[in-house]
Amino acid sequence: MTDIEAKRPVRDFATDWDHTDPQWVHDPYPIWEDLRERCPVAHTDRYGGGWFPTTHEMVSSIANDTEHFTSHQVVVIQTKNPEGAPPAPMGGAPPITSDPPFHQIARRLILPAFAPGPVNALEGQVRALCVKHLDALGEVNEFDAATNYAQFISPGVIGKMLGFPESDEDLFREFVHLVLDLVDLEPAVRIPMFVPMAEYFTAQIEDHVANPRDDFTSYLLNVEVNGEKLSPEHVRGTMVLTLVAGIDTTWSAIGSAIWHLATHAEDLARLVAEPTLMTLAVEEFLRFYAPVTMARLVKEDLDFYGVAMKKDDWILLGFPAANRDPEAFVDADKFIIDRAVNRHAAFGLGIHRCAGSNLARMELRVAIEEFIARYPKFELADPSAVTWAQGQVRGPRSIPLRVVA
Numbered sequence: 001m002t003d004i005e006a007k008r009p010v011r012d013f014a015t016d017w018d019h020t021d022p023q024w025v026h027d028p029y030p031i032w033e034d035l036r037e038r039c040p041v042a043h044t045d046r047y048g049g050g051w052f053p054t055t056h057e058m059v060s061s062i063a064n065d066t067e068h069f070t071s072h073q074v075v076v077i078q079t080k081n082p083e084g085a086p087p088a089p090m091g092g093a094p095p096i097t098s099d100p101p102f103h104q105i106a107r108r109l110i111l112p113a114f115a116p117g118p119v120n121a122l123e124g125q126v127r128a129l130c131v132k133h134l135d136a137l138g139e140v141n142e143f144d145a146a147t148n149y150a151q152f153i154s155p156g157v158i159g160k161m162l163g164f165p166e167s168d169e170d171l172f173r174e175f176v177h178l179v180l181d182l183v184d185l186e187p188a189v190r191i192p193m194f195v196p197m198a199e200y201f202t203a204q205i206e207d208h209v210a211n212p213r214d215d216f217t218s219y220l221l222n223v224e225v226n227g228e229k230l231s232p233e234h235v236r237g238t239m240v241l242t243l244v245a246g247i248d249t250t251w252s253a254i255g256s257a258i259w260h261l262a263t264h265a266e267d268l269a270r271l272v273a274e275p276t277l278m279t280l281a282v283e284e285f286l287r288f289y290a291p292v293t294m295a296r297l298v299k300e301d302l303d304f305y306g307v308a309m310k311k312d313d314w315i316l317l318g319f320p321a322a323n324r325d326p327e328a329f330v331d332a333d334k335f336i337i338d339r340a341v342n343r344h345a346a347f348g349l350g351i352h353r354c355a356g357s358n359l360a361r362m363e364l365r366v367a368i369e370e371f372i373a374r375y376p377k378f379e380l381a382d383p384s385a386v387t388w389a390q391g392q393v394r395g396p397r398s399i400p401l402r403v404v405a
C-alpha cells in the first residue's frame, strides 16, 4: 500500500466510501442499510471519484443502461482508462469489459460452453474433486474449511476447462488475488505485478497453438466469427476472464455457505434432514451472501436520482446490496433457507448477467452436498479467526471449523 491518503480510515461511508476499508470488508451489511436510508447514492473522492448506489432499483437501472454507463473497467482501481489497456468496445476481458454491439458477439461465442448440457456433464468430475479434498482431510476434527476445501473446488474445475495443468492451481489463486483483491495499490506497484500472469497466459496460448486439444482455450483459438478467428487480445482476454470470474466467485460462495451453516445450526440440521431443500437453499445462499460487486464508468456527465455524476466517475455496482433491499425482498435482512420467491441479483442484471451461472450453481450445490454428507454437524472453532476477502468479490478466506460428534 503506497497511497497513504487512500487508506485513511473511513469516517462517513456516505461521503467517503472505501470498499477496502476493514469495517466494510468485515461486515458491509449494516453500512449498506444505513446508507440506503440516509443517502441512497453514496459518494467518494477515493479512487479518483465514484458512486455507490444502494437500492435494487438504482443498481438495476445502471446495469440495464449501457448508453450512460460503460463496462470498460469493471474493477475499481486507482487508475481510470490506463494507458495501453485494450480499447472500448472490447476492453481487456471480453465480454465483461465489452459494450454493445461488440458485447453480444463476445458473449454469444462463450455461452455454449456454459449451457446446461456441458455443465451437467461436469457434475461427476466436480463431485469427485470435492470427495478428493474431503478425503485428504483425513480424520481431523478441526480444520480450515476455506483453505482446505472451498478454495480448491473452482480452480480445479476452471483450470481443467481451460486446459491448464492442475499443478498450477496456486498460481491461479495468486492471479485472482492480484486482479480482485490488490486493487488499492498504486499503478507503479501494481502494473509490474501483472508480468508473471501475462507470461503464464502467453505460454499456455503457445502450448495450445502447438498442441490443440479439446478444451476451452483451443476452442477460443479456433472459433470463427463471420469467417474470421478472434484477435489474440480477444482470446487472451476471455481466457483471463474465465479464470478470474470462474474461480474467486464460486470459491467465495461455497465458503460463505459453509460459514453460514457453521453459525446457524438449525439451518444445517434442516438441510441435512431435508436434502430436497438444497435448490432453494442455494438460491438463498446466493442472495444473502452474493459475492460479486462489479463496476461501471460514467460515460458523460449526467443527473442520476438527483446526484451530479461526472464523466469517468466510478460506479460500484453493488448486486449484493441490491439483494438486501427491503423494497425488493420480503424480510430482506433474514436468511430464509426455503425462501420460495427469490429473484435475486447475485448473477447481475442486464446484458452482462453471469454467463457461468449454471456452472456456479452446480459447483455450489455439489460442494455443499458433499460437505454436509461428510460432516452433518459442525461449528466455528474460532469465530474471531474468520477473515474475509477484500475487494469486489466477498467470501471468507479462513473458516476454522470444529466437527461436532
Ligand code: HEM
Pocket: 063, 071, 074, 095, 096, 097, 107, 241, 242, 243, 245, 246, 247, 249, 250, 253, 290, 291, 292, 293, 294, 295, 319, 345, 346, 347, 348, 349, 351, 352, 353, 354, 355, 356, 357, 359, 360, 361
Ligand atoms: C457464485 C458464483 C458467481 C457469481 C455470484 C457470479 C456473478 C457474476 C456477476 C454479478 C456478473 C455480472 C457482471 C457485470 O454486470 O458487470 C457476472 C458476469 C460473468 N460471469 Fe459470473 N459469477 C459467478 C460464477 C461464474 C463462473 C463459474 C463463471 C465461469 C467462468 C462466470 C463467468 C462470467 C462471465 C463470462 C461473465 C460476463 C458476462 C457478460 O459480460 O456478458 N461466473 N458474474
